[in-house]
Amino acid sequence: MESIYLDHSATTYVRPEVLKSMISYFSEYYGNPGSMHRIGLTAKQAIDTARKITAEILNCDPEEIIFTGSGTESINMAIQGIAERGDHIITTNTEHHAVLHTCQFLEKRGVEVTYLPVNQKGLITPEQVEKAIKKNTKLITIAYANNEIGVIQPISQIGNISKKRKIYFHTDACQAGLYLDLNIKNLNVDMMTLNSSKVYGPKGVGMLFVDRSVKIRPILFGGSQEQGLRPGTENVPGIVGFATALKIGQKEKQKENIRLENIRDYLIQELLKISDTKLNGDPKKRLPNNVNVSFDGVEGESIILRLDEKGFCVSTGSACTSRSLEPSHVIQALYGSDKKEIAHGSIRITLGKKTTMNNARNFVEVIKDVVSGLREISPVYK
Amino acid sequence: MNKQKIKNKIKETNNSWFYTDIVKDHFFNPKNFLTDKEAKNYKADGVGIVGSSACGDVMKMWIRVKNNKIIDCKWQTFGCASALASTSVLSTMVIGMKLEDAKKITPQDIIKKLGGLPQIKIHCSVLGDQALRKAIEDYEGKKVK
Numbered sequence: 001m002e003s004i005y006l007d008h009s010a011t012t013y014v015r016p017e018v019l020k021s022m023i024s025y026f027s028e029y030y031g032n033p034g035s036m037h038r039i040g041l042t043a044k045q046a047i048d049t050a051r052k053i054t055a056e057i058l059n060c061d062p063e064e065i066i067f068t069g070s071g072t073e074s075i076n077m078a079i080q081g082i083a084e085r086g087d088h089i090i091t092t093n094t095e096h097h098a099v100l101h102t103c104q105f106l107e108k109r110g111v112e113v114t115y116l117p118v119n120q121k122g123l124i125t126p127e128q129v130e131k132a133i134k135k136n137t138k139l140i141t142i143a144y145a146n147n148e149i150g151v152i153q154p155i156s157q158i159g160n161i162s163k164k165r166k167i168y169f170h171t172d173a174c175q176a177g178l179y180l181d182l183n184i185k186n187l188n189v190d191m192m193t194l195n196s197s198k199v200y201g202p203k204g205v206g207m208l209f210v211d212r213s214v215k216i217r218p219i220l221f222g223g224s225q226e227q228g229l230r231p232g233t234e235n236v237p238g239i240v241g242f243a244t245a246l247k248i249g250q251k252e253k254q255k256e257n258i259r260l261e262n263i264r265d266y267l268i269q270e271l272l273k274i275s276d277t278k279l280n281g282d283p284k285k286r287l288p289n290n291v292n293v294s295f296d297g298v299e300g301e302s303i304i305l306r307l308d309e310k311g312f313c314v315s316t317g318s319a320c321t322s323r324s325l326e327p328s329h330v331i332q333a334l335y336g337s338d339k340k341e342i343a344h345g346s347i348r349i350t351l352g353k354k355t356t357m358n359n360a361r362n363f364v365e366v367i368k369d370v371v372s373g374l375r376e377i378s379p380v381y382k
Numbered sequence: 383m384n385k386q387k388i389k390n391k392i393k394e395t396n397n398s399w400f401y402t403d404i405v406k407d408h409f410f411n412p413k414n415f416l417t418d419k420e421a422k423n424y425k426a427d428g429v430g431i432v433g434s435s436a437c438g439d440v441m442k443m444w445i446r447v448k449n450n451k452i453i454d455c456k457w458q459t460f461g462c463a464s465a466l467a468s469t470s471v472l473s474t475m476v477i478g479m480k481l482e483d484a485k486k487i488t489p490q491d492i493i494k495k496l497g498g499l500p501q502i503k504i505h506c507s508v509l510g511d512q513a514l515r516k517a518i519e520d521y522e523g524k525k526v527k
Contacts, residue, residue, distance in 0.1 A: 297435075297460060298460065299438055299439075299460055299461050299462050299465075300462075301462035301463055302409075302461070302462055302466060305400075305409065305463050306409075306410070318438065318462065319438050325502075325505070327438065338436070339436075340435075340436040340437070340438070341435040341436055341438075344435070344438045376415075376417045376418070377412060377415040377417065377457075377458050377459060377466070378440075378458060378459070378460040379431060379440050379441070379442035379458035379459065379460055380435045380440050380460045381460070382418070
């Protein structure tokens with residue numbers, strides 16, 4: 001049985017055009033971009049081109065693009081490279097763990113952090129950010145689009161405030177790469193993180209845009225690659241693949257967004273017909289490919305394993321799959337930590353290039369059976 | 383990779399599922415559960431419920447007792463696959479068992495019967511034996527009255 005993959009926010013496959021662009025940099029042009037001979041130069045040219053392509057998409061200078069090993073690494077670089085003892089950071093309570101755990105680490109080192117609470121739809125307001133600014137606020141870091149519920153924060157307006165108040169603004173745009181405007185001039189950001197493995201590129205590559213005015217310190221030490229911010233021999237095929245993936249993604253964006261929004265809205269409409277079901281996050285201010293719902297009285301891991309048996313791959317915010325026994329902090333942020341059961345019963349469905357309306361129709365039929373089957377043996381669903 | 387190789391890879395994955403085959407069987411084909419409809423007419427001698435939906439696991443057990451022996455055991459569970467499977471397997475273990483023996487069942491006994499559980503999942507199955515003990519206590523309490 002062929003599996004229908006509806007977990008594109010976890011990661012995407014590498015599209016064939018991307019794989020093709022990478023192949024020759026493994027064993028043909030394998031040189032170290034730092035070497036002065038021609039085999040090294042070929043590799044250097046390849047990453048220069050990739051940097052140029054990426055800079056065009058972001059509307060920035062190529063020198064402002066730092067290639068890294070992942071989104072997580074870029075986020076760590078942006079936060080730890082800026083905040084020092086005595087500084088204040090503003091973020092939200094629904095950020096990815098890459099942000100939250102870095103902030104928690106820095107709190108132990110004398111950095112002050114404000115975690116802005118989102119509203120029931122998962123959104124924060126620019127006013128909330130402005131109110132939280134203190135004398136020592138050095139950095140604002142807020143995700144462009146949430147990785148669990150896909151809601152889109154008002155980045156451009158927050159950027160206006162940060163510019164006015166001369167505070168650095170970083171956005172984690174890992175989930176936005178395929179779907180939203182990446183023009184940093186429109187977004188008013190000083191730093192932005194992107195990740196290759198969410199945009200049909202290879203895993204193990206990320207990127208941090210750093211505006212040339214930002215004074216950032218390295219958090220890794222070694223050679224002078226990537227302007228000394230990311231020492232270590234460059235992942236040449238990965239960087240080439242990442243840039244190719246971004247470029248194709250941007251070209252297809254407009255048309256693909258309309259197609260996916262259509263399937264997303266169909267899924268939301270049909271899933272909400274199942275009794276005692278809730279949509280998590282704002283219905284419209286969300287990524288075209290994200291649906292996140294909670295079913296009363298059933299637990300997420302049971303749902304995903306029964307869906308997997310029927311050939312559908314999705315994910316859950318339940319504690320059982322978190323390895324920490326704590327359910328999704330994002331869903332808890334929406335309804336309060338006294339409503340943990342909503343997080344336990346949450347399911348994230350994230351669509352991709354190969355997802356069709358027909359897949360969505362079949363999925364709805366199957367999940368109806370799965371939920372009612374589990375509710376039948378649930379002592380808490382009445 | 384050619385198609386055959388991909389197929390083999392998927393087959394391999396199926397064989398290394400997150401849980402054992404016994405867990406898988408009890409999860410996909412749970413034994414002795416009681417639907418809400420059936421629960422209305424089920425004449426239990428003792429009922430026990432443990433857990434909370436905030437924690438992610440709730441288990442309820444119904445037992446029927448004759449001559450100090452459990453002659454029937456039914457259940458409902460809210461929880462993950464191992465929680466469902468551990469209640470299911472427990473129900474198969476206790477039918478026909480003397481009450482005094484049933485009281486002695488430990489989480490380790492349940493885990494063993496399931497062919498093992500991933501370390502992180504062990505807390506889930508701890509609840510089944512507690513629900514059973516509560517059901518037995520409920521029965522014994524009624525008997526005293």
